[in-house]
Amino acid sequence: MTAFHQKPLRQQLQALRHCHPVPKSAFSDGVEALKGKQIVILGCGAQGLNQGLNLRDSGLNVAYALRQSSIDSQNSSYQRAKDNGFYVGSFEELVPKADLVINLTPDKQHGPVVNAIMPTMKAGAALGYSHGFDVIEAQREIRDDITVIMVAPKCPGTEVRAEYLRGFGVPTLIAVHQDPEGKGLAWAKAWCAGTGGHRAGVLESSFEAEVKSDLMGEQTVLCGLPQAVCVAGFERLVALQVPAEQAAAFYQFGIEQVSESMKAGGVRLAFSKLSPAARVHARRQADKIKAAFRPLFEKHMDDIVAGRFAERMMTDWQNDDVELLTWRQQSSESAFEQAPPSQSFTLDFDRATGLVAIFAAGVELAFEVMVEAGVSPASAYYESLHELPLIANTLARRRLHEMNLVISDTAEYGNYLFAGPATDILKDILATWTLRELGEGGQFDAVDDTSLSLVDEQNQSHPIEAVGASLRAYMRER
Numbered sequence: 378m379t380a381f382h383q384k385p386l387r388q389q390l391q392a393l394r395h396c397h398p399v400p401k402s403a404f405s406d407g408v409e410a411l412k413g414k415q416i417v418i419l420g421c422g423a424q425g426l427n428q429g430l431n432l433r434d435s436g437l438n439v440a441y442a443l444r445q446s447s448i449d450s451q452n453s454s455y456q457r458a459k460d461n462g463f464y465v466g467s468f469e470e471l472v473p474k475a476d477l478v479i480n481l482t483p484d485k486q487h488g489p490v491v492n493a494i495m496p497t498m499k500a501g502a503a504l505g506y507s508h509g510f511d512v513i514e515a516q517r518e519i520r521d522d523i524t525v526i527m528v529a530p531k532c533p534g535t536e537v538r539a540e541y542l543r544g545f546g547v548p549t550l551i552a553v554h555q556d557p558e559g560k561g562l563a564w565a566k567a568w569c570a571g572t573g574g575h576r577a578g579v580l581e582s583s584f585e586a587e588v589k590s591d592l593m594g595e596q597t598v599l600c601g602l603p604q605a606v607c608v609a610g611f612e613r614l615v616a617l618q619v620p621a622e623q624a625a626a627f628y629q630f631g632i633e634q635v636s637e638s639m640k641a642g643g644v645r646l647a648f649s650k651l652s653p654a655a656r657v658h659a660r661r662q663a664d665k666i667k668a669a670f671r672p673l674f675e676k677h678m679d680d681i682v683a684g685r686f687a688e689r690m691m692t693d694w695q696n697d698d699v700e701l702l703t704w705r706q707q708s709s710e711s712a713f714e715q716a717p718p719s720q721s722f723t724l725d726f727d728r729a730t731g732l733v734a735i736f737a738a739g740v741e742l743a744f745e746v747m748v749e750a751g752v753s754p755a756s757a758y759y760e761s762l763h764e765l766p767l768i769a770n771t772l773a774r775r776r777l778h779e780m781n782l783v784i785s786d787t788a789e790y791g792n793y794l795f796a797g798p799a800t801d802i803l804k805d806i807l808a809t810w811t812l813r814e815l816g817e818g819g820q821f822d823a824v825d826d827t828s829l830s831l832v833d834e835q836n837q838s839h840p841i842e843a844v845g846a847s848l849r850a851y852m853r854e855r
């Protein structure tokens with residue numbers, strides 16, 4: 378199979394565009410295709426544990442394969458699997474028995490893990506991923522008789538479980554990369570149904586499209602922007618004499634509440650909750666923010682599509698993660714992260730003008746840049762707007778520490794690359810803002826009806842609104 382980066386442009390675009398919603402009726406067989414099959418999950422971390430719990434509750438046979446050293450030391454992965462009543466064994470014991478091996482180890486480990494299991498996988502077995510980085514960016518060669526599929530929930534593992542327990546699921550991308558027996562799609566659908574994803578909304582896509590859009594969403598609007606906003610916004614509020622606890626609470630909880638509103642009714646709903654004068658002001662600020670950030674978003678998309686992002690991250694992997702670990706330490710020492718613990722608070726939308734402007738800009742820009750690069754609008758919607766509150770609620774739990782703990786290693790590295798320059802851009806913008814935009818209240822100048830009407834039309838007519846409305850209707854279908 379030709380690697381993505383060696384393909385002619387037209388074939389690259391075709392792979393990136395490969396994405397369409399799967400009708401709910403296509404899941405009428407539920408988990409049937411995997412009933413009675415032995416599923417072995419590699420790793421019991423964020424996705425591993427939560428997907429495994431859902432699959433078992435959906436009636437499937439799940440066991441966990443862990444490193445022998447983790448079993449011997451009965452480490453936290455071992456304890457998580459055992460405490461939840463799963464059978465745990467070594468790779469050597471469980472992989473040869475598996476019909477479907479689901480690789481839920483960190484992306485960085487996929488090379489050694491997949492190379493180690495390849496010789497012992499049963500003839501005709503399937504290998505599953507929840508992210509296509511290893512296959513596309515690391516160009517992993519997989520035995521010809523193995524079916525290679527993906528089920529990628531568009532959120533952290535904790536939410537995969539929480540939504541399932543609510544009787545629902547999270548939007549999910551499925552894809553088939555290698556299909557020697559023609560069973561790939563049926564198995565991917567059954568795995569997806571087992572996680573509950575089929576109840577929320579499923580896009581059938583390609584490994585290529587999943588990787589490029591997932592990397593773009595997570596490093597820019599989903600993680601990088603919240604990281605930059607917390608650091609730069611907190612610093613500015615404190616400089617304006619707002620008490621540290623209050624300033625931290627504003628960003629810790631405010632981002633979640635603004636993004637929840639966008640998820641419920643699009644970016645335009647968040648705008649519509651502002652007073653008319655604040656709405657016009659927020660739109661104008663959002664346009665300025667988009668102009669300031671566009672080159673950075675485009676650089677990230679270009680680097681991802683061309684494979685430069687992957688190369689840089691894999692160099693850091695070979696260098697014992699020195700860049701990532703240094704940044705992680707710095708992030709944990711930021712004034713926002715160190716501020717006294719904040720109490721939850723309910724955001725008064727009239728004080729959210731600046732937050733709405735920043736996140737409207739981020740969501741619209743990520744969507745626009747992804748679509749310009751060839752990503753389908755449906756996928757770009759999930760990877761920008763829809764997933765934002767699912768990440769923001771990790772921030773609300775325990776600030777940036779929790780967000781960076783729960784997201785994948787790949788997302789955290791992308792966050793590191795984006796957040797530095799993004800923080801500098803934001804600091805310049807916020808330096809021109811007063812307490813009115815920054816959430817401490819105050820009136821904006823009255824606006825005339827023509828300005829208001831033009832702004833409302835602009836908010837309504839952004840292409841993400843039409844895609845979002847139709848995907849939200851599809852997700853609500855029973």
Ligand SMILES: NC(=O)c1ccc[n+]([C@@H]2O[C@H](COP(=O)([O-])OP(=O)(O)OC[C@H]3O[C@@H](n4cnc5c(N)ncnc54)[C@H](OP(=O)(O)O)[C@@H]3O)[C@@H](O)[C@H]2O)c1
Pocket residue numbers: 419420421422423424425443444447452453454455480481482483484486489490507508529530531532533534783784785786787
């Ligand atoms: N996190 C997310 O939000 C998210 C969302 C969608 C998709 N994904 C994808 O899901 C996959 C898993 O990500 P994750 O964040 O869930 O990973 P994670 O929590 O970091 O995974 C940790 C687990 O992997 C095991 N592991 C680590 N290195 C290993 C090795 N060399 N050999 C065997 N097992 C090893 C660990 O076992 P030990 O305790 O023994 O080290 C632990 O059980 C990735 O492909 C990721 O891109 C993640």
